Amino acid sequence: MSATVSxxxxxxxxxxxxxxxxxxxxxxxxxxxxxxxxxxxxLLAAPTLLEKPPPHLLAAVQTWFGGDDPFGLFMYVWTxxxxxxxxxxxxxxxxxxxxxxxxxxxxxxxFMTKPVTxxxxxxxxxxxxxxxxxxxxxxxxxxxLALFSAQIDGFRPLGFxxxxxxxxxxxxxxxxxxxxxxxxxxxxxxxALVSVLVLFSLVxxxxxxxxxxxxxxxxxxxxxxxxxxxxTHLQSQSFGxxxxxxxxxxxxxxxxxxxxxxxxxxIEP
Amino acid sequence: MNPIPWxxxxxxxxxxxxxxxxxxxxxxxxxxxxxTIWAIPRLPEGVLTVLSLSLAVEGLPALVLVNTLLAVxxxxxxxxxxxxxxxxxxxRAENGxxxxxxxxxxxxxxxxxxxxxxxGLCVAVxxxxxxxxxxxxxxxxxxxLSAAGALGAxxxxxxxxxxxxxxxxxxxxxxxxxAGALGVAIAVFMAPLTPTSVFIYRPDLFPxxxxxxxxxxxxxxxxxHSQVIxxxxxxxxxxxxxxxxxxxxxxxxxxxxx
Numbered sequence: 001m002s003a004t005v006s007x008x009x010x011x012x013x014x015x016x017x018x019x020x021x022x023x024x025x026x027x028x029x030x031x032x033x034x035x036x037x038x039x040x041x042x043l044l045a046a047p048t049l050l051e052k053p054p055p056h057l058l059a060a061v062q063t064w065f066g067g068d069d070p071f072g073l074f075m076y077v078w079t080x081x082x083x084x085x086x087x088x089x090x091x092x093x094x095x096x097x098x099x100x101x102x103x104x105x106x107x108x109x110x111f112m113t114k115p116v117t118x119x120x121x122x123x124x125x126x127x128x129x130x131x132x133x134x135x136x137x138x139x140x141x142x143x144x145l146a147l148f149s150a151q152i153d154g155f156r157p158l159g160f161x162x163x164x165x166x167x168x169x170x171x172x173x174x175x176x177x178x179x180x181x182x183x184x185x186x187x188x189x190x191x192a193l194v195s196v197l198v199l200f201s202l203v204x205x206x207x208x209x210x211x212x213x214x215x216x217x218x219x220x221x222x223x224x225x226x227x228x229x230x231x232t233h234l235q236s237q238s239f240g241x242x243x244x245x246x247x248x249x250x251x252x253x254x255x256x257x258x259x260x261x262x263x264x265x266x267i268e269p
Numbered sequence: 270m271n272p273i274p275w276x277x278x279x280x281x282x283x284x285x286x287x288x289x290x291x292x293x294x295x296x297x298x299x300x301x302x303x304x305t306i307w308a309i310p311r312l313p314e315g316v317l318t319v320l321s322l323s324l325a326v327e328g329l330p331a332l333v334l335v336n337t338l339l340a341v342x343x344x345x346x347x348x349x350x351x352x353x354x355x356x357x358x359x360x361r362a363e364n365g366x367x368x369x370x371x372x373x374x375x376x377x378x379x380x381x382x383x384x385x386x387x388x389g390l391c392v393a394v395x396x397x398x399x400x401x402x403x404x405x406x407x408x409x410x411x412x413x414l415s416a417a418g419a420l421g422a423x424x425x426x427x428x429x430x431x432x433x434x435x436x437x438x439x440x441x442x443x444x445x446x447x448a449g450a451l452g453v454a455i456a457v458f459m460a461p462l463t464p465t466s467v468f469i470y471r472p473d474l475f476p477x478x479x480x481x482x483x484x485x486x487x488x489x490x491x492x493x494h495s496q497v498i499x500x501x502x503x504x505x506x507x508x509x510x511x512x513x514x515x516x517x518x519x520x521x522x523x524x525x526x527x
Contacts, residue, residue: 049470057470058489060319077470089455093448104363104447178348189359193351211299211316 091174
């Protein structure tokens with residue numbers, strides 16, 4: 001009589017196997033491969049693009065970021081022209097389908113008959129998207145580290161690596177925001193469009209406070225401005241200058257994830 | 270030749286909430302344009318010099334216009350691109366296109382009646398934003414850059430956007446994923462801007478002087494040649510519509526997979 005049968009199902013979200021399978025599916029999707037090609041293109045194009053920088057650009061970048069070597073220009077172009085734009089594209093491609101894609105291909109109804117809540121499914125999908133995003137970005141940085149060390153004169157591997165570890169939170173932010181838009185708006189195309197508009201506006205202003213220091217305080221709210229702290233503090237990269245931007249971005253991304261998970265229940269299968 | 274099914278065409282033309290889309294995009298564009306016109310003259314002198322050298326335009330009005338033109342182009346193209354994607358790739362991604370294509374409607378009529386609203390919306394929003402940009406810049410114009418030149422440059426950008434929408438229709442006529450269609454839409458928009466980003470960092474790859482120097486650098490080329498564009502833009506618009514028509518004809522041949 002004392003034997004009580006537990007019918008509680010262990011939370012499937014805590015299973016490492018599930019996350020492995022989910023991430024594997026992400027990495028085999030066509031859009032992940034397309035993004036990987038774009039990152040590869042950035043790696044190959046950067047040295048050619050920066051081979052003979054015009055003197056006015058070199059001088060400007062040196063007044064903005066300090067230092068008298070061309071490395072500042074390299075970091076500025078790599079971060080703003082290549083990785084910031086790729087951050088937006090990656091975020092929209094990875095995030096804007098959250099749950100609404102599953103609804104469109106009718107698989108959401110199937111998921112909802114399994115022991116997982118909409119919020120749990122959202123965390124799984126967006127979590128794996130953020131992991132894949134970070135993976136794409138960090139692998140690119142590592143290849144870049146090897147490639148640029150050989151190709152770029154005056155390349156500073158440590159500065160490059162540290163800047164990347166701060167900036168990787170930008171594509172993750174783009175992913176979390178796009179996913180939030182998806183469940184808030186409820187349509188994949190509408191979410192993608194709103195995300196593209198908002199993210200490109202924010203990315204366009206990433207360095208605005210550097211161009212015009214009078215606006216820097218007002219523009220500090222911009223997550224992309226925080227994410228390029230490794231470039232704006234290129235000459236003074238330290239734990240002190242970079243920890244607050246990174247912490248701020250982590251808290252912001254967790255908040256976006258939590259709000260999205262809360263809204264996920266509104267998506268009708 | 271079958272008669273054109275006008276009832277069907279009318280139903281297709283009124284399918285999308287064009288007024289709401291146009292109003293939303295127009296508002297977003299107008300705010301961006303007026304914000305740009307406010308902000309650019311307030312940038313420090315050094316930044317303006319770098320911008321001017323990087324984009325090969327001279328004078329404050331030209332510097333403002335090079336930025337607002339991008340906004341006109343971007344918004345006019347993407348508001349049309351949304352309608353294009355909702356017209357063919359989106360229903361195909363949701364397996365809903367087959368039932369549309371088995372109706373006794375010729376593919377050309379299907380494509381035209383679904384895409385014409387996109388082109389119309391692009392032109393309407395583009396026209397409104399081109400006028401907004403000219404009105405916002407009143408007082409900035411000088412001998413080098415006239416209001417007629419700025420209006421013509423805006424409408425030329427819209428003509429290019431219309432041609433790009435024709436290309437987008439053709440290129441996505443068989444796309445089966447929404448994300449893929451979006452990727453193509455972004456790529457089609459970026460393609461004419463690629464020489465610009467090369468020019469900013471490697472001006473040595475372009476001819477040292479003459480018409481050829483900035484011919485491929487959009488939208489600088491529209492400003493450098495604004496005196497011609499001030500009267501020639503209707504021709505560019507006709508050419509843009511012609512190219513779009515070619516794209517739609519190609520799309521009509523591709524949309525039914527046989």
